Amino acid sequence: MTWEPEVQEMRRRAEIARQMGGPDNIKRQHDGGKLTVRERIAGLVDPGSFAETGELAGRAEYDDQGNLIDFRPSNFIMGFARIDGRRVVVSGDDFTVRGGAADASIGGKQVYAEKMARELRMPIVRLVDGTGGGGSVRTQGNQGHTYIPANPGWDTVVQMLSEVPVIAAAMGSVAGLGAARVVTSHWSIMVKDTAQVFVAGPPVVAAGMGEEVTKEDLGGADIHYHNGVVDNLAETEEDAFQQIRRFLSYLPANVWEQPRRSDPTDDPARKEDWLIGAIPKNRRRPYKVRHVLEAVLDRDSFFEIGGGWGQSVVTGFGRLDGFPVGVVSNDPYFYGGGLTAQGSEKLARFVDLCDTFHLPCVNFLDQPGFVIGTWGEKAATIRKGASAMAAVFQASVPWVTIIMRRAYGVAGAAHANTAGLNLRYAWPSGDWGSLPLEGGIEAAYKRDLAASENPDALRAELMERLGAVRSPLRTAAAFGIEHMIDPRDTRPILCEWVHQAYAIEATQLGPRQRGFRP
Numbered sequence: 001m002t003w004e005p006e007v008q009e010m011r012r013r014a015e016i017a018r019q020m021g022g023p024d025n026i027k028r029q030h031d032g033g034k035l036t037v038r039e040r041i042a043g044l045v046d047p048g049s050f051a052e053t054g055e056l057a058g059r060a061e062y063d064d065q066g067n068l069i070d071f072r073p074s075n076f077i078m079g080f081a082r083i084d085g086r087r088v089v090v091s092g093d094d095f096t097v098r099g100g101a102a103d104a105s106i107g108g109k110q111v112y113a114e115k116m117a118r119e120l121r122m123p124i125v126r127l128v129d130g131t132g133g134g135g136s137v138r139t140q141g142n143q144g145h146t147y148i149p150a151n152p153g154w155d156t157v158v159q160m161l162s163e164v165p166v167i168a169a170a171m172g173s174v175a176g177l178g179a180a181r182v183v184t185s186h187w188s189i190m191v192k193d194t195a196q197v198f199v200a201g202p203p204v205v206a207a208g209m210g211e212e213v214t215k216e217d218l219g220g221a222d223i224h225y226h227n228g229v230v231d232n233l234a235e236t237e238e239d240a241f242q243q244i245r246r247f248l249s250y251l252p253a254n255v256w257e258q259p260r261r262s263d264p265t266d267d268p269a270r271k272e273d274w275l276i277g278a279i280p281k282n283r284r285r286p287y288k289v290r291h292v293l294e295a296v297l298d299r300d301s302f303f304e305i306g307g308g309w310g311q312s313v314v315t316g317f318g319r320l321d322g323f324p325v326g327v328v329s330n331d332p333y334f335y336g337g338g339l340t341a342q343g344s345e346k347l348a349r350f351v352d353l354c355d356t357f358h359l360p361c362v363n364f365l366d367q368p369g370f371v372i373g374t375w376g377e378k379a380a381t382i383r384k385g386a387s388a389m390a391a392v393f394q395a396s397v398p399w400v401t402i403i404m405r406r407a408y409g410v411a412g413a414a415h416a417n418t419a420g421l422n423l424r425y426a427w428p429s430g431d432w433g434s435l436p437l438e439g440g441i442e443a444a445y446k447r448d449l450a451a452s453e454n455p456d457a458l459r460a461e462l463m464e465r466l467g468a469v470r471s472p473l474r475t476a477a478a479f480g481i482e483h484m485i486d487p488r489d490t491r492p493i494l495c496e497w498v499h500q501a502y503a504i505e506a507t508q509l510g511p512r513q514r515g516f517r518p
Helices: 004-018 023-031 037-044 109-119 137-143 154-162 177-183 202-209 215-219 237-249 273-277 289-296 341-356 374-378 381-394 409-413 437-444 446-451 455-470 472-477 487-508
Strands: 051-053 058-062 068-073 076-083 086-093 124-130 166-175 187-191 196-198 232-234 303-305 313-320 323-330 361-367 399-408 423-426 431-433
Touching: 004 058, 004 068, 037 076, 037 086, 037 124, 037 237, 051 109, 076 109, 076 237, 086 109, 109 124, 109 154, 124 177, 166 177, 166 215, 166 237, 177 187, 177 196, 187 237, 196 215, 202 215, 232 237, 237 303, 273 289, 273 487, 289 313, 289 323, 289 361, 289 487, 313 341, 313 487, 323 341, 323 487, 341 381, 361 409, 374 381, 381 409, 399 409, 399 487, 423 472, 423 487, 431 472, 437 446, 446 455
Parallel strands: 086 124, 124 166, 166 187, 166 196, 187 232, 323 361, 361 399, 399 423, 399 431
Antiparallel strands: 051 076, 058 068, 076 086, 303 313, 313 323
């Protein structure tokens, strides 16, 4: 007597589970331009590394003799896997089984995946499709009663944000709890055209708000990639997998570890001659800041985060001599690089992300100040800007600022924690002060200009006289800036700094006192 029959039954049920919602539903998934959850996991992780947890979970029916007569697998798949050799937890919704709705899931399975990641201190990747375990009126009909809403395990979901990397991908039409699971993460991505994210789908919106709208118009990429609901956009599911793998490569497995250094492939002493003219002499002319970042960081290492929203601020990861770093800059093609309400939210969230996972930060500064005017005031720019300033001042990771051009006003003062060491290197194109001369003269000399017989001549005289003290060399003489450098020396300086930064941060590992908020 052996347990072979039971083992064979286990294998039979596992084979049924791998058939998911059946051929018709799988075909419907493919016809909609989407992979199945098992195909997604296979495309994301290292080949052959996925080890499923809860494979036999499902809804089973038995005859009077206890024989299995029907089995519907759970529509939530999870388990351990490796991504670039690193162990991770991967979970995904199976839309082929009841559209990912709650009444096809198995209670506790989703929560268990989150607990695995948190307690084993591993990153987690959520592949969200459908309601993500959220509610369905069919559930209430099956149960025969309603219930007061609760999100089981949400305390774990929130706590783990301060401990392990959480990545979420919207892979289809994602509503309710599924949408909340997408945004309650450190980084999120959605697939163009085939993914939408909304609190409630078009039928519920039509019934509750009287608004007839398509899924794409309600929650497509044109909306959420540009309002910050998701950080990045993928052209295809395969592109999403590649971006997920790349995002993870910059982060440690948890906050008790440091990010991994890659084998250096770029000369730390490399100098790009064209940087000497990267910043135009004409202060009103913009320039392509990403070209500057690519020239200073390790080649092809810059990975932008949130490129579709808050576009006057550029955020992303890069590498210096193989070490991952957080990168912040300004894009003068949008509001002159000024800090908007959206840009402030983006900056605060990114700085908190770097601080949580011990990534030293480099700020390539060209900050003309907060965006002013009626539009800026209506957007509550100062309120959100103050939050961004608080995030910068509260960050405890090593920080260095490269002042490329402007540093004006309150926003310019928030280039780093100026109460600390405030390590700064300024290019000769540096231009700073409480206000730019162009507008500051009008404010400071308003009465003189009004009383002058020739205000244009007086304005020109004031510009010439005050412009003489604008030189950053005068600030350096007063020790108002600690380092003036040739722009071509920026990379070697930063590659030297990053070694020391990692040595310092190695003594500060573990969770921050402030928890990360999505």
